Amino acid sequence: MSDLLLTDLAAGKPVRIEKNGEAICVTKVGDEVFAIGDVCSHSDASLAEGEVNGYKIECWLHGAEFDLRTGQALTPPAVAPVKTFSVSVDGNSVTVEA
Numbered sequence: 001m002s003d004l005l006l007t008d009l010a011a012g013k014p015v016r017i018e019k020n021g022e023a024i025c026v027t028k029v030g031d032e033v034f035a036i037g038d039v040c041s042h043s044d045a046s047l048a049e050g051e052v053n054g055y056k057i058e059c060w061l062h063g064a065e066f067d068l069r070t071g072q073a074l075t076p077p078a079v080a081p082v083k084t085f086s087v088s089v090d091g092n093s094v095t096v097e098a
């Protein structure tokens, strides 16, 4: 069963899902879909409410940026990465491995 539909994902508009106790931020960039931990590693903010720019997502609270591909923190004040999750897309079905 899919976690969400590809057609639910508009470019630059991340979606937060919860699966197996994990809050996950799912983002479409071009034809690719990425899933990272939704909670910013700096403090308690939802990255899905942040702004996407290419492969980067910027936390709305204090401006830390993360790489959607690796979860790596790119810009202070965050220094720790967030988790990444594998994503598979089958037709219109998007499944996150969590």
Ligand code: FES
Residues within 6 Å of the ligand: 040, 041, 042, 043, 044, 045, 059, 060, 061, 062, 063, 064, 077, 078
């Ligand atoms: S909570 Fe995300 S940068 Fe501070």
